[in-house]
Amino acid sequence: MDRKSRRDGKATTRIDMKNLFIILLTLTLIGCTQKQIQPEIEQLDSPTSSLLQAISIVDDNTAWISGHNATFVLTTDAGASWQTFSHPTGDSLQFRDVHGFNSEKAILMTAGSGPLSRIFTFTEPDQWEENFVMQDSLGFLDCIDFWDGQRGIAYGDAIDDYPYILLTADGGKTWNRADSTNMPKAGKGEGGFAASGTCVTTGENGKAWIATGAGGNCRFLITEDYGQTWNEVDSPLAKGDAAGNTSISFIGNTGVVTGGDLLITDDYTDNCAFSTDGGLTWQLSNRPQTVGAFYGSAITQIGEQTFAFACGPKGLDYTFDMGQTWTNLDSLNYWAVSIRGNSGYASGTDGKILKISLQP
Secondary structure: OOHHHHHHHHHHHHHHHHHHHHHHHHHHHHHHOOOOOOOEEEEEOOOOOOOEEEEEEOOOOOEEEEEOOOEEEEEOOOOOOOEEEEOOOOOOOOEEEEEEOOOOEEEEEEOOOHHHOEEEEEEOOOEEEEEEEOOOOOOOEEEEEEOOOOOEEEEEEEEOOEEEEEEEOOOOOOOEEOOHHHOOOOOOOOEOOOOOOOOEEEOHHHOEEEEOEOOOOOEEEEEOOOOOOOEEEEOOOOOOOOEEEEEEEEEOOEEEEEEEEOOOOOOOOOOEEEEOOOOOOOEEOOOOOOOOOOOEEEEEEEOOEEEEEEEEOOEEEEEOOOOOOOEEEEOOOEEEEEEEOOEEEEEEHHHOEEEEEOOO
């Protein structure tokens, strides 16, 4: 090859590399300027006026929502219509939590002192099985969750100086208290807030997180072996007699906790924090738009974007940047929020049900 050909070859290489750089830069800029996903909300027609305070999403079409006056509802068409159910003994029971297995079967938990705290299995169309009744007059169940179709957990206010944790290995038919020798002692007055059914949440491979509060306590109890052993981690949220963690949600190792001081309704307290290491460390978020305490939380991922939601008596907020910025979605009174994939629901007073959609 002569000298001129070598010069032309080098020039062509430089031009090709320059064009490649421009193409890559253009693609990067396009990716960076893609429109941010914005949640869309829709108030659904609700079949009840009872307070609805716990949500269990089974799949894209099926969800259960439970509440006061022994009432719970079911959709099998993504919220377009709802069936209403109630316990046959009357309206004194408060279904503070629900876990749906499919469109025909759900576990329901009632809250209250002593025997008012119960766990039922409901199977369509109207079959009831009472699985657990609190025998201790000081007992008070707060929330339940399941790892799979057989293994589940329930959490309640502390009894006998230890956290009150129930475990089931047969789909909720029988419940037994976890061995207290493998968990830290409870603080005075420590328990959970039976507000949204999310003071306990389960994860993969036997992980679970319990968010505690009340009596000046505010921490996390964490298991990695289906509740056989437990460790504790401090929470940065507000502490007080009626303060602490109220709700915890995880997707993988990324989690959000909400809470605050329930007695402060018109001002801000430390009421939301995030974790990216499975709950070992937590970072307080910036202030949300909504004032007062949050009762419920939810977290989901769409592609590489993480969305978290927090709700309470003063409204519903969301963040797409781990709490750096917040946007208010609604200012009505919501007790629970749940997101699965790119859609979910919020529920609250007067039987209201809000559908939330996150479409790329």
